[in-house]
Amino acid sequence: MGQSYDVILKGGTVVNQDGTGERDVAIKDGRIVAISSSIEPLSGAAAKTVDCKGLHVLPGVIDSQVHFREPGLTHKEDLATGSQAAVLGGVTLVFEMPNTNPLTTNAEALAEKVATARGRMFSDFAFYVGGTRDNIDEIPQLERLEASAGMKIFMGSSTGNLLVDDEASLDKIISRISRRAAFHSEDEARLIDREGVRRAGDPTSHPEWRDVEVAMISTRRLVRLAEKHRRRVHVLHISTGDEIEFLREHKAWASVEVTPNHLTLTAPECYERLGTFAQMNPPVRDAEHQARIWKGIRDGTVDVLGSDHAPHTREEKDHPYPGSHSGMTGVQTLVPIMLDHVNAGRLTLERFVDLTSHGPQRIFGLRDKGRTAVGNDADFTIVDMKRRETITDDKIASKCGWTPFHGQTVTGWPVMTVIRGRQVMVDGEILGEAQGDAARFWEAD
Numbered sequence: 001m002g003q004s005y006d007v008i009l010k011g012g013t014v015v016n017q018d019g020t021g022e023r024d025v026a027i028k029d030g031r032i033v034a035i036s037s038s039i040e041p042l043s044g045a046a047a048k049t050v051d052c053k054g055l056h057v058l059p060g061v062i063d064s065q066v067h068f069r070e071p072g073l074t075h076k077e078d079l080a081t082g083s084q085a086a087v088l089g090g091v092t093l094v095f096e097m098p099n100t101n102p103l104t105t106n107a108e109a110l111a112e113k114v115a116t117a118r119g120r121m122f123s124d125f126a127f128y129v130g131g132t133r134d135n136i137d138e139i140p141q142l143e144r145l146e147a148s149a150g151m152k153i154f155m156g157s158s159t160g161n162l163l164v165d166d167e168a169s170l171d172k173i174i175s176r177i178s179r180r181a182a183f184h185s186e187d188e189a190r191l192i193d194r195e196g197v198r199r200a201g202d203p204t205s206h207p208e209w210r211d212v213e214v215a216m217i218s219t220r221r222l223v224r225l226a227e228k229h230r231r232r233v234h235v236l237h238i239s240t241g242d243e244i245e246f247l248r249e250h251k252a253w254a255s256v257e258v259t260p261n262h263l264t265l266t267a268p269e270c271y272e273r274l275g276t277f278a279q280m281n282p283p284v285r286d287a288e289h290q291a292r293i294w295k296g297i298r299d300g301t302v303d304v305l306g307s308d309h310a311p312h313t314r315e316e317k318d319h320p321y322p323g324s325h326s327g328m329t330g331v332q333t334l335v336p337i338m339l340d341h342v343n344a345g346r347l348t349l350e351r352f353v354d355l356t357s358h359g360p361q362r363i364f365g366l367r368d369k370g371r372t373a374v375g376n377d378a379d380f381t382i383v384d385m386k387r388r389e390t391i392t393d394d395k396i397a398s399k400c401g402w403t404p405f406h407g408q409t410v411t412g413w414p415v416m417t418v419i420r421g422r423q424v425m426v427d428g429e430i431l432g433e434a435q436g437d438a439a440r441f442w443e444a445d
């Protein structure tokens, strides 16, 4: 007796561990149950067939760095709008950041986020827990809570007031972590020293203030502590070629994230064109750094891509520099921007999948996700590699309604988002209610 199927994805080009080729994929109860060159509904059994001819079927794209601002900052974004943007952009799972208000720094705040997310989030979710000087002793419990993506530590100030910059506290935090922990790596002391470098009204001074040394001092220190304690650290949004080259030699305990922003926008042009709307931390830098980051994409140094979706309202971005807020939207544009890079020959589609599915699965120890394999969750990002579209502000579902990529025409577009067997987005339309659920990790409950 064979088994019945709920859904068969038919005739798509599956990008998988056994190569890239035409495969059918059968789904039952939200899981992948068969992958083969031809799957038919079993006789007498109904199965919904989804025609994927001409499309690429990728494992669900995981964005392991987004800020969805709920609770407390919901004039910028909330868990519903942020996750709508995610699924419209082909993202099936997000890891959300703790610099909300209140901060996500204890079990109650995390449980509150999870409860709010259920029934309101369209994508699956996990939440980082912010590391502070006060919750160091609780790290072992905080890392293991339901939906915990692990700890996130800000070594330099950015949006919100999560900051741990002294050596003793950082040493203690790193000695206590047992999962991989994520770090915003910029050196606070040098940032304070160099505040005078900022020129009022001139965002081109943003990367001069937050210079290469700000990033390097911090990343060297982080790797030194990780190696001392033999703990896994994840260095978020790398902005410099210097860090890529340093981390290439120090991969034993450190994993590496880069963003589409740092791979696509270039200083000084982006600041001249977009002004403070191109301002983020760490900053977008010049073409020379960008080329060295791309080398890290090509040679495998980089482990994951995250969007660092960090929405602020137009009004907040419009304040004169340096009073303008740092951060840009990105969760909805990650897939189209990177598929355009694939079509331009800058990375392969297989490497894209490695960075957005296999990479997060491996780095964070995700269960049941990250690969198109029998037994895994049926999460798919289905893309049309030939479709040309222009990214515009009016397509952006984020509450703040703007993107730094407004007006950019790309080739390659997400046309369907499937999460645990459900078609959540088809051709730019979100279908059904919010049914996002908590991701599961080997090292958490």
Ligand code: DOR
Pocket (backbone or CB within 6 Å): 067, 099, 158, 159, 184, 279, 280, 281, 282, 310, 311, 326, 327, 328
């Ligand atoms: O530019 C940034 N904005 N970088 C961060 O690390 C935080 C983020 C935000 O939350 O706005």
